[in-house]
Amino acid sequence: GAVVSQHPSWVICKSGTSVKIECRSLDFQATTMFWYRQFPKQSLMLMATSNEGSKATYEQGVEKDKFLINHASLTLSTLTVTSAHPEDSSFYICSARHLGRSDYGYTFGSGTRLTVV
């Protein structure tokens, strides 16, 4: 139980285009979804916290107009990287909290490796 499905697992796009990443909670309702970015050999850095039915909360230094987050339902949150540039190439991972789990409840998606060429 407590599965978060993330798609696509990898994507290559041209500079200037937009890419949408989806995270779905398959067997539970995720009122809050967290979006992380991880550069090679670095830690996961929280980008934003997405709340169902309201605006996302972005971490300092993360451009909200560039990384658009939509959490329109209790099972789906999306991150759109707009006008992507090579420096946006990274590993993007979502995470949702499942309060029914005994291990404090965070489940991660399998990640999306974005390469902007």
Place this chain on the structure above:
Amino acid sequence: RKEVEQDPGPFNVPEGATVAFNCTYSNSASQSFFWYRQDCRKEPKLLMSVYSSGNEDGRFTAQLNRASQYISLLIRDSKLSDSATYLCVVNRVGNEKLTFGTGTRLTIIP
């Protein structure tokens, strides 16, 4: 100073050996502590939570020292499948956000 600091390694350890990692955290308001494991190009997966009294799960033992603000992970009788990056993760009181360390890379050598 980073909120969660770990020795990045790499640690290259022979199979069957015991290996220990430490992690320090700077925010005394940190409340919950975890060790996650991340394989190359994969998402992190929870290895174990860390409790104040210390806890053990099979070959893995986690310890917490609140006074010194550090957390440790001990792996006994290491297996080839233990090769991964181990992430120290903390969470503050009243805050759902997790803060990740950079990770310690472990390679078990046959």
